[in-house]
Amino acid sequence: MDKTTTLPLMKGTGKNPLISDYVNLFPVNMLTVPPKIVTEGGYMRSFPGVVKLADVDGASRGVLANPFDSLVYRVCGKKLYQASVEIADVDGEDRVSMAGSDKSVAVAAGGLMTIRKNDGTTFMLDNWPPAKYFPGSTVILVSGNKGSGFDGSLPLTETMTDKGRLILTLTPATTSGATGAVLEVDKIQKTFNQDVPAAGTPYLTDVFVSGFDISGTTLTVGYTFNANGADGNDNTAFVWTQVVEPSDILYAQYDLGTVADICHANSRYAWIKAGTNTFGVTDIDDETHPDRYRPFMTAEAFPDPAVGIAALNGDIVVFGTVSTEFFTLTGSSDTTKPIYKSQRAALIPVGIAGVHCKALVGEKFAVISNPAGGKVSVYLLGDGRATEIASPEISRELQKLRPDDLAKGVVEAVGVGIHQLIIVRAGSLAWCYDLTSKNWCNLTSGPDMKPHIATDFALEMARITCGDIRHGQLGWLDESTAAQYGEPQSHILYTPMFSAPGAVLADLELNTASGTAQSIEHLAISATTDGAIFPYEVQVISDGPQRYTERVLLPNVGYVAKDIAFRFRSFSRTPFTATSCKIRVT
Template sequence: MRIPILKGVYADTVGDFVESPPVNREPVIMETGLSDGYLRMAPGITGTDQGPGADRGGINWNGVCYRVMGPKLVRLTAAGKIVELGDVGYGGPCWFDYSFDYLAIGSGGRMYYWNGTSLIQITDPDLGQALDGIWIDGRFMTTDGEYLVVTELNNPTAIDPLKYGSAEEDPDRIVGLIKVRGEVYALNRYTIENFYNAGSTGFPFARNSGALIPFGAVGTHAKAPLLQSFAFVGSARNEALGVYIAGNGDAAKISTRFVDDELAKLTDEQAAAIECESRVDADEQRFLVHLPDKTLVYYASASAQTKSRVWAILASGVKADQPYRGRRGVFANGKLFVGDDAGNIGYIDGTTALHFGEVAGWRIDTALLYNEAGRGIINAVELTGLSGRAPLNSEPRTFLSYTIDGTTWSQERAISVGRAGERAVRMQWRPNVRFSQWIGLRFRGADEGRAAFARLDAAIQPLGG
């Protein structure tokens, strides 16, 4: 009997079946002859340097990765070493954008320019609090939560208060800005409004009322580009949070019930602090939703191929119960550089499973096995894929447990998945487990191995009713 492994199921204590995405395993939709998809180990993170404080975001400008760490603006060398450039003060996550001549940095509501040699702060009092900002059509545009503020064309450090704009469809607060195909989207809490450059003498942008999206973002950093548009975490008024991708005057939901349930666990402060980012690599477009304890990942290409919404979980720690440490990715010098809240800088590395040198656990739950309401015995279980992918002097092991009620799990049974070079190892268990109606299986590990799993087969002996 072949058992699906790309998405699992378990149960909770209140009588619901719950979807269980793979943890630190990436689904890849590809016909291999063994199956039409497989699970590989999520890429690890190789550290390169330690910064002057917590990583707060970054950007690639003129081929160089610039980041803010603690209070400092820094740049990374090609090897990922940190060079301090100036002080932008403390605050939460930063926003970045650039013009032909300036890199703009938003830090703690303040706005700074870096011109390649010096750092200056915008001190015009008409700027207000720069919560978020973009560059468009020769101007920087920021928002203080109430107005849209633009810099002067001939002086990017000056702001004319007679040229303020606003999002007026709904009295909800503006939380962020994003630019898509040369147009501005003002993300409010419950609506998203589109603006185009009308060349007006006052505020130069005009609102496109026909492109209003009746959903809004939950926080300033809860959005990122995706599929020639952008995705965001938010909701319509009087609705629970979800994940959406913006369309023409509407938004399509891409979150599953599991994702919605994870969002529902957050406090208002935690929800407003959600950070999102997009990553494109090897024919897959990912949308990452960073939560306080984990990161939820939407796989756009895999979802299109399977015609279902494909999600996975990234987390750090041996038990995969710690926040994912590879955040705020910036692609530069052929690598995707990321940082963590401890000030570590590194790059996403497909040759290792470690996160900054530390083991990260993984987990796979299966769909439930149902023997047509009959009893049965699972005599053998075998994972088929790529074994023997491990560093020298290590022996990765995979642990199997089972559940017959969806909430409690059995004692684990471990097998070796092959030392380095042992690529003919068969990943087999012989549990001889009896079940009365249905059973679920769980596989997990915590080591440096990078075995990939393409299919799961079970030999089941049916019993009488």
């Protein structure tokens, strides 16, 4: 009796003869599109192609989508670009860390932080000068006279009490225009008297300033006005001034260390001091210098060195080798108190393998964990917990890498259509995890299936732009093609092993969306009965111009002793979409 069996395409099953274990076979350059409604099935869709946008100085080393000015900055080769326009030089060849504010863009390269301000000037993160001369200042705070209703009182603010001296200048006068000698009062709670002048000249006695030199209070003035024979009523003039004397301001000199990673939070840049569990922050008034008083904080929950740093909702996240610690502002204006404090309740006992082995995905971080933690895998960190998302196969491949190679890994996050993707690069492989469908796939480039060349994705002018891991070019993701810079690419789907002992199989059909190719294209179909080797391929026509009803059909498959699985491989420039796979079992 004949029956038709439907085979899923999201991933296949096979065997690894080296470890004698069953393994998952992930699609290559194919994304899973989940069903839009419950009654429908999902389908597989090719990863978008890459179209050339511009030539740049070299391979991509990092990207920043600056939220403050909505511009995209990239380091390619030895140049810093705003979009595709060169704006500065950057030393080195390794990947860089980038961060931005409303005033500047910072790049960490070669252990140094370079800050480029919006006016084009460039500065290095450096200590304040040991001493800075301040010429002093005299500022009139308030003035008035008795005749206009002003009584000389002064409401004190924090800036008035923090620096300099407050001086009250009184000039006795009458409404008829007679004036006396000027009296300066520079003491609170002390009585001042003027000498008696010649007749007709007013003067003051019993001048007394009441109050305390405390912010939020008010100083009041009392005195006795002596007309001394002058005509008119009291019209004494009051002038309050703040006088700051010239001085040399001394700044503490700090060991800024080697900059390993940077971020920006709460109007400050923050950096990891390489080889320590310490991070520093810049001054809130000058991003090119460390905070004047307390620039450094320490992640002390675990005795592991800090590897990377990032910002999340204004908080600072410090990634160690075996822990991830969250810091929030203390809110204290006391210069003896630290600027940030640890949130111990949010601590996660998973670290990262390298500086770039992390990416923010919504409210969580996708990371490659560090071997020092006992297991190398891919995790989502957030809400006080670590959730492992790597499959056993991916964890096994990561564990094969040497720590130095693992530390060069890169994790990226990008949204493509309905897909929220996490791209993991380590060693000679590139994987893509789709948070939407919870499925993995491999991303490759070229006929030799090397790691996908596109990297450093950013949303720019309503499209996803990207750099290149090997060549000096920028591109953008285009769903209307599957080619990468005009070159055709591989797209591979696997079915699981299914059991059909002693059966004869026929009419193997892959349902695809055809009719969009520019020329006749073929699909290579192969089978495996041991899960390890796909010995040979059969070519069938899969697409062609306006061949909308083309069926990808292999009429005769043959006899099966026990188990069998299939692989479908396309190598083309045309987007590839497959909805289902069916086979007739006799």
